[in-house]
Amino acid sequence: MIRAVIFDVDGTLVNSVDLHAEAWREAFLKFGKDIEFQAIRSQIGKGGDQLLPVFWTKEELEKIEEPLTKYRSELFKSKYLPRVTGFPGVRELFEKLLNDGRKVALASSAKGDELQSYKKIARIDDLVKTETSTDDAEKSKPHPDIFEAALEKLKHPSTGECIVIGDTPYDMEAARKAGLSTIAVRTGGFPDDSLKGAVAIYDSPADLLANFDTSPLAQSEEVG
Numbered sequence: 001m002i003r004a005v006i007f008d009v010d011g012t013l014v015n016s017v018d019l020h021a022e023a024w025r026e027a028f029l030k031f032g033k034d035i036e037f038q039a040i041r042s043q044i045g046k047g048g049d050q051l052l053p054v055f056w057t058k059e060e061l062e063k064i065e066e067p068l069t070k071y072r073s074e075l076f077k078s079k080y081l082p083r084v085t086g087f088p089g090v091r092e093l094f095e096k097l098l099n100d101g102r103k104v105a106l107a108s109s110a111k112g113d114e115l116q117s118y119k120k121i122a123r124i125d126d127l128v129k130t131e132t133s134t135d136d137a138e139k140s141k142p143h144p145d146i147f148e149a150a151l152e153k154l155k156h157p158s159t160g161e162c163i164v165i166g167d168t169p170y171d172m173e174a175a176r177k178a179g180l181s182t183i184a185v186r187t188g189g190f191p192d193d194s195l196k197g198a199v200a201i202y203d204s205p206a207d208l209l210a211n212f213d214t215s216p217l218a219q220s221e222e223v224g
Contacts, residue, residue: 008166011188045168047140089206
């Protein structure tokens with residue numbers, strides 16, 4: 001039985017994937033590199049430590065990683081964060097899980113201060129007490145560090161009693177490395193064939209809630 005649910009945030013609970021890609025593209029241009037939007041978007045779900053090496057050489061990053069990352073962070077907060085919206089059904093899904101006695105946690109590749117903003121945007125800031133962010137991990141997704149930190153904060157439930165809900169292939173990969181199964185949602189805009197590691201795929205949190213009774217969340221046996 002599923003006793004704990006770990007949620008990704010960007011693209012899963014809040015509509016932010018395109019905005020992150022736009023912010024990274026604008027930051028890259030500022031530092032002299034013109035990368036197509038779609039190429040950057042395909043990497044959203046990773047933290048900056050894993051995204052940047054896809055587009056910049058090690059030698060380039062030695063010179064510009066810190067100022068570029070700082071610029072991107074400040075740009076996102078000032079220009080793009082105000083445009084982030086929550087997906088319908090998120091609060092209701094959390095309430096359903098909590099009322100059923102399940103534990104919930106957040107595991108995001110965002111920085112801790114951004115995560116606090118997302119909780120308010122998703123209308124779950126009063127519902128979630130357990131969370132991990134890039135600040136809690138040595139490496140971001142697709143490495144398992146963030147999910148492993150969430151499991152620790154959840155007091156180490158059996159991996160068969162805990163499941164991840166995410167929207168990117170990097171959630172699938174990180175969860176698998178942490179020994180966890182995943183439910184995928186399509187709200188991040190990633191194609192189904194990239195989410196094939198998931199045990200089930202739903203259109204959105206609202207779709208998962210509407211089909212809760214037939215979902216892996218309602219199954220009495222362990223998932224995995």
